[in-house]
Amino acid sequence: MEVAVRAVNWLWAAALFADAPQFSDGMKRRVLKAMLQHGRHILANLEHADVNGNHYLSNGVGLLFLGVLLADFAEAGAWREKGAEIVWGEMERQVYADGVDFEQGIGYQGLVAELWYSSVLLSERNGVPVPPAVRERLERMFEFMRAYTRPDGSFPQIGDNDDGRLANLDEEPVGSHRRHLAVGGAMYARADLLGAAGDALDTAVWLCGPPVLGLNRDPEHIGSKPFPDGGFYVMRASDAVMVIDAGEIGMRGIGGHGHNDVLSFDLWGAGAPLLVDSGTYTYTADPRARQALRSTAAHNTLRVDRQETSRLGDDRWLWLIDNDAHPFGVAWQSDAERDVFVGSHDGYRRLPQPVEHTRRISFDKMRGWWRIEDALEGSGEHLAELFFHPAVPIQIEQGAVCLRAPRADLWLFPPAGTTFTQQDGWISQGYGLHRPAPVLVYAVRAAVPLHLRTDLVLVEPGTPVAVARSLVERD
Numbered sequence: 464m465e466v467a468v469r470a471v472n473w474l475w476a477a478a479l480f481a482d483a484p485q486f487s488d489g490m491k492r493r494v495l496k497a498m499l500q501h502g503r504h505i506l507a508n509l510e511h512a513d514v515n516g517n518h519y520l521s522n523g524v525g526l527l528f529l530g531v532l533l534a535d536f537a538e539a540g541a542w543r544e545k546g547a548e549i550v551w552g553e554m555e556r557q558v559y560a561d562g563v564d565f566e567q568g569i570g571y572q573g574l575v576a577e578l579w580y581s582s583v584l585l586s587e588r589n590g591v592p593v594p595p596a597v598r599e600r601l602e603r604m605f606e607f608m609r610a611y612t613r614p615d616g617s618f619p620q621i622g623d624n625d626d627g628r629l630a631n632l633d634e635e636p637v638g639s640h641r642r643h644l645a646v647g648g649a650m651y652a653r654a655d656l657l658g659a660a661g662d663a664l665d666t667a668v669w670l671c672g673p674p675v676l677g678l679n680r681d682p683e684h685i686g687s688k689p690f691p692d693g694g695f696y697v698m699r700a701s702d703a704v705m706v707i708d709a710g711e712i713g714m715r716g717i718g719g720h721g722h723n724d725v726l727s728f729d730l731w732g733a734g735a736p737l738l739v740d741s742g743t744y745t746y747t748a749d750p751r752a753r754q755a756l757r758s759t760a761a762h763n764t765l766r767v768d769r770q771e772t773s774r775l776g777d778d779r780w781l782w783l784i785d786n787d788a789h790p791f792g793v794a795w796q797s798d799a800e801r802d803v804f805v806g807s808h809d810g811y812r813r814l815p816q817p818v819e820h821t822r823r824i825s826f827d828k829m830r831g832w833w834r835i836e837d838a839l840e841g842s843g844e845h846l847a848e849l850f851f852h853p854a855v856p857i858q859i860e861q862g863a864v865c866l867r868a869p870r871a872d873l874w875l876f877p878p879a880g881t882t883f884t885q886q887d888g889w890i891s892q893g894y895g896l897h898r899p900a901p902v903l904v905y906a907v908r909a910a911v912p913l914h915l916r917t918d919l920v921l922v923e924p925g926t927p928v929a930v931a932r933s934l935v936e937r938d
Contacts, residue, residue, distance in 0.1 A: 464510065464518040467525025468629060470501040471581075474532055475630050495533070502529040502542050514714050515553060516566055517575050517627075523549025524578045524629065531589050547591065550582045554597045562603030563693020567713035567721035569611060570624025570743070573640045576604045577629045580646055584670050605647030608640050609659050610688045610697045611706050613736075616641045616661060619706050619729035620742035622713065623720035623757075625894040633665035637893035642666040649675045658682035687802045687826075689795045696795055698802040700828040702870065703732035703921065707824060709790045709806040712773055718784030723772045725788045725808045726822040727762035730833075732921055733871035736854040738763050741900075742891030750778040756891060757784075759850075760902070765820055765837050765915075766848045772810035772820075787813060792821070802826040816843025818911055831871075831921035832935060837878075839913040847913060851875065851903040854890055860928045864903060871921045874931040878915035881905035 477494050480486040505525050510518040523546045529536075530543025557565050557575065564572045579601050586593050611618055616639045626637045635642045641663035648657030649671040657680040660667070667675045687699045694710020707728045713721025722740070730738040741761035744752050754775055759766045766772070776783030788810030796803045807821040818841030825834045839847060851864075858865040862883070866873040877883065888902035907913070918935035 464521040466501055466508075467505050467521045470498060470505070470525045471528050472630055473498065473501075474528055498529060498533055499536060499538075502526065502533075502536070502538060505529075506538075506542060506545060509549075514717060514719075516557065516714055516719055517571060517578070519549065520553045520557065520575060520578055521629075523547075523553065524582050527582055527591075528585060531585055531591060543591070546582075547586070550579065551594050551597050554579060554600055558600050558604060559690075559692035560600070560603070561690040561692040562600065562605070562607040563690050563695060563710070564604070565693070565714060566622070566719045567694075567708075567710050568622025568624060568719075569618050570620065570622065570626065571720050572604065572608060573618075573643050574627040574629070576601070576608070576643050579604070580643070580650065581629055581670070584650070602647070602651050605644060605651070605653070605656055607690055607693070607695070608644055608647070609656055609685060610690070610699075611695070611704070612640060612644065612659055613704050613731045614702065615731075615734070616663070617731075617736070619731070619736075620740045620892065621706065621708055621724060621727075621729060622722050624743050625746070632669045633663065635663045635665070637896075639663070645675070646670055648680070649678065652678070654679040654681035655683055655685070659685075687797045689797070691793065691795070694790060694793075696804050698797075698804070698824075698826045698833075700826075700831070702734075703730070703831065705730045705824070705826065705833065707804050707806075709793050709804070711790065712784050712786050712788065716786035717782075718776065719782055721784060722757040722762065723759040723775070723784065723788075724762040724764065725772050725790060725810065726806055726820065727764035728824065729763070730873075730919070732831075732868060732873060734869035737866050737868060737873050738919075739852050739854045739890060741852055741889060742897070743894060744889065744891035744897045745895060746781060750781060752889075752897075753781050754778065756889065760848075761850075761852070761888070763851050764849075765822070765839075766850065767811045767818060767820070767839065768814060768846050769848070770811065770814065772808065800827070800829055802828070811841075814845075816845070817841050818843075818845060830934065833919040834935070835917040835919070837915045837917075839911045841911050844908065844910045845913070846906065846908045847915065849878065849881070849905040849915065849917065851905075852888060852890065853901055853903065857901060857903075859885075863928050863932065865928070867924070870924070872924050872926055872931075874920050874922060874926075874928065875903070876918040876920075876932060876935055877903075877905045878907070878917055880909075881907045881915070
């Protein structure tokens, strides 16, 4: 993968430096020789596996770029042919019909989309056929990005994210996919995608040309939307976005860049991320941190008997997750006033006394109110723990928690009968980045069936807890 990505960047650099006096004929010959070595190395060392991911895809992208742009090489035809076979073929295998990448990491949604759209644009500009199905599914990928992108341009850190790029042609901050939305808007003449991109147009201008700057941009409000193939459900109002993860373990059940986040959610509202996924931080540099941040407890979900929803691979297998938790019974309803999500998973059927977890989340868009209802069904007595990860300052009052956003307060009213503890945790907003953050834990040991209700409500800053509580107790 690294060799393929380097080849693409060296080709970019050679084009940008082509007319520079310092880029001498001798230096150009050295670059061409290096590119020949790169192409041979990639073709001889393809990262093919039983289940292929972004590494194998990037191999194909490198071969395609080398084969198209260095057509005078005798081996260019073989590179181009193999590259096209990989890149176009992997689109159908790695991306669901609704545009969600099967690795289940939103950060990687951006990386692989860049790999594909760069290949499509290169091919179309140089007369290499692009299958219509590839272009159609790529547009669906942009639509998924549009759905999860928050009003501030950031995306939720669901699954792994290493801030990977094919070619960094802009200064857009980490944690944003606006650059990709701009490219999508230019490729498909989509004013809504360009509007969501805001001013992050640099990459689109480099790839699609200066006319991008004159295209119509419509920052229209986007509504709630389900992505059932990939397992994501997005609840949206004018100033709030909740992304619910009800997808399979990533990469067809082997884990990959997925986390133990089944039935978890990420909530942004009133100008800030409020309850978030803990993120990634690192991979092999700190195996202990890697395991902690992809664990069940690092997500806004429920854990039973201190067991993982799916068993994690040990420190030698930091991308392996056993295929224990399968979502089922997923239902979705949405209209102008309310969204309702229901889903279950069977990850805890493996316990000596098996149970199933069902979560129902209803969102009243008019009142800015979410009700989260968790149910355990099965046999025996169990310890149930609900985890919540605030990303903003909190205040605890009368058993409730106030999360302070720039434009509103979010009050969290926990389930009755639970014991509260505040633990120390971490939030990672990008690869290599992390900061301390509190973790709210509500626990109860009880026989099943067990039902727990949590209410979240957005209110004006400074709203007393009693007033906020009355809003959720009307029903």
